[in-house]
Amino acid sequence: MTLAPAPVRPLQIGPLRIDVPVVLAPMAGITNTAFRRLCREYGAGLYVSEMITSRALVERNAITMRLIQHHESETPRSIQLYGVDPGTISEAVRIIVAEDRADHIDLNFGCPVPKVTRKGGGAALPWKIGLFSEIVERAVKAAGDIPLTVKMRKGISKDHLTFLDAGRAAEDAGAAAVALHARTAGEYYSGHADWSAIGELKQAVTSIPVLGNGDIWSADDAVRMMAETGCDGVVVGRGCLGRPWLFGELAGAFGDENAVQVDATLGFVKDAFRRHAELLVEFFEDEDRGCKDIRKHVAWYFKGYPVGGDIRSALARVSTLQEVDDILGALGDAPYPGAPAEGQRGRAGTPKRTALPDGWLDSREVAAEVTDMMRGAEVENSGG
Incomplete structure (x- = not known):
């Protein structure tokens, strides 16, 4: 069943007005300039870069510096950063701002990849709420007038949820919005996203937009997520793989009269x-x-x-x-073949025990100095 178009609800992220409340999720090896430009040709939204490792940016790695470039047609420009060291992340943000490389910066705390979480990075990091808060606070300060947002998961597992604490901490630290992938790290990409958690986060975080992510395979899914959870916008990842025109369908579903009409023959x-x-x-x-x-x-x-x-x-x-x-x-x-062309695409897999550093769950605090062990998390991986 196709839902009736919903009224356009522009998404306000700091000074940025996104006319259609839709965000392209960072995906390693996918959301490069080419794919972002293609998606933008079909519909409006906020199109985020591949996840960029903050240490590689600070060290001006040649590949990384290429990945943060935008085509002249891209506006607003958006970059997602990943890291574990507050100093390195804030320096990466400072470089982006000083060199006028983006209009929006996102921080990733959602990566569930074992070689990241076993070093305390990605979806494991918000468990250390003090470190999480310091990273966001320093990044927001370095960003200045550039809006900085946070993307995260529900937590490490159903017994170690972090999204409500992290959402409130990000709000207190000055983040311009928070996005929740409604799965835990242990769920990886399996099963069904728990949209009720997005609604919980929306109730807990009241002064900035809350975005929902997980299982948006169609425009109807996006409309339904917003109706069920009250979230302010949606983040689309695997659902647009091989379907960049989904952003045209999304724009149309939110009532954009200029949306590209798609007949996917x-x-x-x-x-x-x-x-x-x-x-x-x-x-x-x-x-x-x-x-x-x-x-x-x-x-x-x-x-x-x-x-x-x-x-x-x-x-x-x-x-x-x-x-x-x-x-x-x-x-x-x-x-268009209908149902056979719809539904889940991309990786799924099965739930798995999240790899973590020894003793990681014993305490929610960690020393401000990031250890060499955690720095090992700063590798290139998909965003979560």
Whole structure:
């Protein structure tokens, strides 16, 4: 059932007005400039960079400095930072502000990847509420007039929830908004997101926007989440994999009269896939590398469509745009297949015991000095 369009409710994050209350979640290896530009072509929203490791930015790692660049068409510009050391994170924020590299900064406390959480980073860090508060406070101060937000999970496990304490701490520290992925670290991406937790957070955090994340596979899901939880906006991650036009559907669902009308026939999907490949080639400034990157998107784009294994296999081996054109040109058109093309996409997996440092759960406090053990968490991973 398609829900009636909801009235447009602009999202206000500090001085930024986001006309459609939708945010693209950072996803490692996905939400680069090419994908952000493509999504923006379909609908309005806030489009966030891949997760950037604060230490790599401070050290001016060449790859990292490339990842924080935005195309001239991108506005507002948004960067998500990750780290465990208050000093390093605040210095990374200072660099972004001083060099005018973003209009919005997000801090990630949602990564559930074991090699991060076992060092005390990601979704494990809000358990140490003092450290969490210090990181946000110092980052907000370094950001100045640039709005700084926080993204997190419910907690480490159902017995070690942190989202209410962390949400209130972020609010007190001056964050401009908080976003909740309504799963614990232990749930990873399995099962169903607990939208009731988003409603709880909205009741606890009252002076800044609360955004909901988890299981938004369609525009109807977004409308329903906002209606059920009272949240101020939605964060979309895996639901847009191979479906960048979801942002057009979302804009339409929130009543935006300028939203792109989408009829996702196979011909439409072919054009979107080709446009994505073209933008990747431009981003990497290398046709071979751009075409290699589009390969991982093949299964997502053509999920549910009558595209045979031979065609999919050929697309997963392309190295030039001409090859892309030749393969797509051999495909005819077909109507939108409905349910087979909808629903969950991307990783899911099963619940797992969260890897943590020895004794991590014994206390909610940690020394202000971040140990060498925790610094090991500062590696590149997806955002949570």
